[in-house]
Amino acid sequence: MNRRTLLAAALATTATASAAVSGCGSGSGRKPGELEVLYRVEKTWPHLEKTLKAAKEEYEAAHKGVTVKLTPVQGSSEDYYTKLALLNRSPGSAPDVYFHDTFQVNADVAAKKLAPLDSYLAKWPDWEEQFPKSLRQAAQGLDGKTYGVPISTDNRGLWYNKDVFKSAGLPVDWAPRTWDDILEAARTIKRKVRGVTPFCMYSAKIHGEGATMQGFEMLLYGTPGGTLFAHDKWVSQSKGITDSLKFIDTIYREDLGPKKADALNLKLADKALFEWFPEGKLGISLDGGWISGSWKPTGPHPWPEWTRTMGWVPMPTQGGEAPGAVSMSGGWVMAVSSYSKLKQKGFDFITVALNKKNAAMYSEGSGDLAVRKDVASDPAYLKSDPSIAFWTGLAKVTHYRPAYEQYPKVSAQIQEAMEAVTTGSRSPADAAKRYAQEVSRIVGADNVVSTS
Numbered sequence: 001m002n003r004r005t006l007l008a009a010a011l012a013t014t015a016t017a018s019a020a021v022s023g024c025g026s027g028s029g030r031k032p033g034e035l036e037v038l039y040r041v042e043k044t045w046p047h048l049e050k051t052l053k054a055a056k057e058e059y060e061a062a063h064k065g066v067t068v069k070l071t072p073v074q075g076s077s078e079d080y081y082t083k084l085a086l087l088n089r090s091p092g093s094a095p096d097v098y099f100h101d102t103f104q105v106n107a108d109v110a111a112k113k114l115a116p117l118d119s120y121l122a123k124w125p126d127w128e129e130q131f132p133k134s135l136r137q138a139a140q141g142l143d144g145k146t147y148g149v150p151i152s153t154d155n156r157g158l159w160y161n162k163d164v165f166k167s168a169g170l171p172v173d174w175a176p177r178t179w180d181d182i183l184e185a186a187r188t189i190k191r192k193v194r195g196v197t198p199f200c201m202y203s204a205k206i207h208g209e210g211a212t213m214q215g216f217e218m219l220l221y222g223t224p225g226g227t228l229f230a231h232d233k234w235v236s237q238s239k240g241i242t243d244s245l246k247f248i249d250t251i252y253r254e255d256l257g258p259k260k261a262d263a264l265n266l267k268l269a270d271k272a273l274f275e276w277f278p279e280g281k282l283g284i285s286l287d288g289g290w291i292s293g294s295w296k297p298t299g300p301h302p303w304p305e306w307t308r309t310m311g312w313v314p315m316p317t318q319g320g321e322a323p324g325a326v327s328m329s330g331g332w333v334m335a336v337s338s339y340s341k342l343k344q345k346g347f348d349f350i351t352v353a354l355n356k357k358n359a360a361m362y363s364e365g366s367g368d369l370a371v372r373k374d375v376a377s378d379p380a381y382l383k384s385d386p387s388i389a390f391w392t393g394l395a396k397v398t399h400y401r402p403a404y405e406q407y408p409k410v411s412a413q414i415q416e417a418m419e420a421v422t423t424g425s426r427s428p429a430d431a432a433k434r435y436a437q438e439v440s441r442i443v444g445a446d447n448v449v450s451t452s
Contacts (some may be wrong), residue, residue: 035345038087038112040070040080044270044300047293047366048151056207057355068349069351071095076266078208088113091339097346100148100335102138102420103209103401103408108335109141112407115336116145120347126355130372134395139333142403149350151359152368154392156214156288156329158182160311164283168192174313177320179222179247182284186256189283198256198273201286203248203418204264211418212411213328213401216288221399222317222326224411225451229402234410234443237450238437243318245428249421263422274301277310286315289391293367296385312387314394327394330401331368406443413438431433 005134030036036129037056041049046411049072056068081104087093088108100108108114111188113416121127127136129152139148162172168189176182186198202211220226235241251257262268273291276282278301289312295303334353335388336346353360356374362386369392370376401407417435420426440448 014199027431031067033065033342034069035097035342035349036069036071036095036125037349038073038084038098039159040077040099040192041074042076044274044294045366046300047362050365051358051362052353055349055358058358059349059352062352063345063348066345076208077101077210078206078270081208088339094337094339096340096342097334097336097349098141099151100333101209102148102331102333102403103213103242103411105139105147105333106141106333106403107408109143109145109147114141114147114340115338115340115343116141116147117149118146119364120344121146121149124351126351126372130356130374132220132339132371132373135331137373138331139335140403148335149354150331150333150371151354151362152329152366153329154288154290154368155329155391155398156218157287157315157325157327157391157394158284158313159277159291160185160284160313161277161280161282161309162311163280163309164189164193164196165311168283172311174311175312176313177317177324178316179219179318182317183247183256186251186284187254190199190254190256193283196281196283197258197262197272197276198283198285199251199286200258200268200276201251201281202214202268203252203257203422204268204411205415205419206264206266207268208415209330209411213330214416215248216244216285216414217328217399217401218249218315219318220325221328222315222321224318224321226318227399228383228410229404230451231449233447233449234402234406234439235451236439236448237432237452239452240318240426241435242432242452245417245421246430248418249428252422252424260423264419277431278306289369289387289394290367292385292387296365296367298365307386312390314397323397325397326393327398328401329395329398331371408440410439413442 039048039052052070056070059068073083121248135150138150140146160174165172169184170188182449188197189198201215203215220240223243226240228235272282272285293299294308317326334350336343340346359372360381362373363375364381370381375381413435417431420431421428
């Protein structure tokens with residue numbers, strides 16, 4: 001689940017964010033000894049709230065006299081980031097524990113907003129026994145300390161509607177090997193199936209990190225040598241950056257993607273996943289493995305036919321270069337505020353929220369990949385979704401965002417470039433040039449490198 005998230009932007013949108021919050025109070029409004037847990041919730045994504053409510057009941061039963069105050073932030077990830085930034089401005093308003101996107105961890109570590117958890121983790125056997133090493137590093141700061149416990153991880157790839165493919169005369173066992181294969185399939189759908197959007201991806205600022213990570217970076221990291229960060233510097237110019245923007249330009253200039261009004265709509269994901277795919281009006285989508293969680297019987301938009309109708313394949317590299325496929329992985333953690341006076345209680349709540357029972361409830365409901373080994377190997381989890389093994393297997397070709405303080409600002413510039421190309425206000429070359437200038441301004445001319 002991104003990004004106009006810097007504090008300046010947060011301050012500029014205070015009124016909007018406040019309106020998006022349901023019951024979101026501040027530390028100053030809590031009762032003495034009450035533990036506040038901040039998290040995101042929206043109508044189509046209820047899984048975390050269900051898990052935290054179960055954890056609250058379990059925790060309070062085992063810790064008499066302690067009350068957990070669950071504080072939901074209603075709305076998108078952007079609304080959540082904005083509200084969290086506002087609350088974290090002072091000790092009096094900061095929550096004790098909060099749901100946190102891994103891409104923001106180092107920015108908050110640099111701002112001294114997060115408490116290191118190493119001393120607590122050392123006394124929790126599950127940490128080393130059940131959490132793979134790669135995930136234990138998900139919330140590691142540049143200082144080597146750990147600032148959160150993973151609750152989810154994920155991978156990204158291509159979903160496609162087999163019925164649409166049949167109507168277009170395309171193989172239902174589709175296996176694209178290059179970007180051109182994707183474009184040709186989209187062109188075929190456009191020619192042969194009326195009323196269907198051939199291809200969908202997120203490419204507007206309003207989709208935040210969904211555009212950056214699920215869109216641009218899924219392209220960039222599939223180009224030869226494609227990366228945002230190399231040789232200890234930010235890559236401001238590269239052929240991969242320009243080629244990624246050219247792919248987006250092709251999608252929209254050839255009318256292979258959503259109409260402009262939909263491309264710039266905050267609810268594009270809802271339209272694509274809950275209307276277009278089930279109604280046979282979307283051919284291909286570049287998205288995350290978790291989306292099937294919404295189609296399950298326990299999800300917000302049950303669609304029993306999805307296991308028959310939908311196909312899923314890896315996103316290929318640009319020209320089929322090794323290893324042949326690409327994915328991006330992110331995830332969320334539960335973190336403890338550096339301002340909290342209840343750090344031990346906060347950490348104890350996290351261990352309850354992420355025990356096997358509650359972690360399984362979250363992963364099976366949300367569609368996110370399990371973070372605990374005992375959940376990942378549980379037959380019930382593996383049977384909960386026929387695509388689970390596929391998405392888990394993409395770990396061998398996955399990449400992670402640069403874990404540096406400047407990343408949120410760089411991400412915002414990626415979104416600017418994507419949207420400019422999507423709307424046609426800039427050519428790919430011009431958007432890439434503007435991106436290079438802005439990144440150099442943000443991180444400093446001495447901290448950028450060109451690999452063109």
